Amino acid sequence: MSAAGPLPGSPVDAPVLSPFERQLVAATQGGLPLVPQPYEAVGALLGVPAREVQDALASLLARGVIRRIGAVPNHYRLGYVANGMTVWDVDDARVDELGERIAQLPGVTHCYRRRRALPDWPYNLFVMLHGRSRVEVERQALTVRDLLGDACRDRAILYSTQLLKKTGVRLPGGGQPKE
Amino acid sequence: MNAFDVHTHSDRIDAALIDHLHEGFPLSDRPFAEIGAALDLGEEEVIDRLQKLLATGVLSRFGPLYQIERAGGAYLLAALQVPAGRFDEVAAQVNAHVEVAHNYRRGHRLNMWFVVAGESPSAVDRCVAAIEAETGLPVHCFVREREYRVELRLRALAPEPT
Numbered sequence: 492m493s494a495a496g497p498l499p500g501s502p503v504d505a506p507v508l509s510p511f512e513r514q515l516v517a518a519t520q521g522g523l524p525l526v527p528q529p530y531e532a533v534g535a536l537l538g539v540p541a542r543e544v545q546d547a548l549a550s551l552l553a554r555g556v557i558r559r560i561g562a563v564p565n566h567y568r569l570g571y572v573a574n575g576m577t578v579w580d581v582d583d584a585r586v587d588e589l590g591e592r593i594a595q596l597p598g599v600t601h602c603y604r605r606r607r608a609l610p611d612w613p614y615n616l617f618v619m620l621h622g623r624s625r626v627e628v629e630r631q632a633l634t635v636r637d638l639l640g641d642a643c644r645d646r647a648i649l650y651s652t653q654l655l656k657k658t659g660v661r662l663p664g665g666g667q668p669k670e
Numbered sequence: 671m672n673a674f675d676v677h678t679h680s681d682r683i684d685a686a687l688i689d690h691l692h693e694g695f696p697l698s699d700r701p702f703a704e705i706g707a708a709l710d711l712g713e714e715e716v717i718d719r720l721q722k723l724l725a726t727g728v729l730s731r732f733g734p735l736y737q738i739e740r741a742g743g744a745y746l747l748a749a750l751q752v753p754a755g756r757f758d759e760v761a762a763q764v765n766a767h768v769e770v771a772h773n774y775r776r777g778h779r780l781n782m783w784f785v786v787a788g789e790s791p792s793a794v795d796r797c798v799a800a801i802e803a804e805t806g807l808p809v810h811c812f813v814r815e816r817e818y819r820v821e822l823r824l825r826a827l828a829p830e831p832t
Binding site: 507508512516519520521522523525526527528529530531541545548549551554555556557558559560561562563564565568569574576587590591593594602603604605606608612617647649650651652653654655656657658659660661 | 685687688691692694695697698699700701702703713717720721723724726727728729730731732733734735736737738740741742743745747761764765768769770771772773774775776777778780782783784787810811812813814815816817818
């Protein structure tokens with residue numbers, strides 16, 4: 492086991508949320524209510540007018556604490572039944588340049604550099620590929636391989652065979668999942 | 671689990687709605703009415719469709735997508751090598767933690783991959799330690815050093831793979 496650790500430059504245990512914002516996160520991390528005036532409904536829970544909820548959400552969006560307000564599809568149900576976590580052992584000197592380019596390819600949803608776990612795990616580049624079939628994912632993986640060229644020493648594809656849980660992020664004490 | 675069928679009229683509307691929501695959700699007083707106006711749907715119909723998409727699992731959630739690292743929180747990708755006979759039991763132990771945001775079985779020696787999200791790096795470490803104690807299995811941690819992209823926008827309406 493190793494420490495989760497913050498990314499370079501990110502705060503460590505920083506209390507960057509106001510008490511009201513923490514309440515707002517807790518009230519909305521399970522989702523927004525599906526009623527005509529959802530911000531008013533959240534405000535009613537927290538004892539404030541809708542305007543304060545809207546302003547606080549706008550501030551959290553501007554600060555990047557909220558990526559976006561959106562709908563998260565279950566990939567499988569959209570027909571993206573092949574879900575491949577591809578992992579690559581890429582030359583450290585070139586991984587950032589290549590990672591940026593791979594991230595732009597169609598079908599790529601996540602692209603990260605991660606610390607190797609030697610000797611068992613030589614891979615430092617993780618590229619999530621989604622397709623409607625494994626054939627499609629294999630084709631996407633070939634594109635990645637061609638792009639990496641001789642900067643890549645080894646690779647593997649780990650297909651998901653079962654979705655065991657998908658609730659999105661929930662902070663403890665922030666309400667229970669609906670599922 | 672059936673994929674939904676974008677060839678039916680109703681599912682095409684759902685797909686258009688899902689894709690439209692990728693553009694963001696308004697912070698206005700009547701956001702569902704605003705979304706509906708863009709798609710030529712009534713406010714009620716937008717709400718009804720979203721309720722149904724959530725109830726049937728086409729959508730796994732709807733609302734603010736938090737990037738908790740910007741608020742001092744932390745994420746960790748982790749994996750376990752679970753003996754085949756214990757898979758369901760260990761899945762239940764791992765999933766019971768509210769910090770575990772998603773979890774997949776994968777075809778590899780490391781056969782269970784999950785993301786731990788906590789309100790601080792130390793909260794993530796505590797969760798990992800608890801999982802190790804409960805399962806008796808070492809948790810392999812894959813520390814992220816750089817993010818090139820996080821993109822959840824797979825298009826519902828994409829007609830054919832490219």
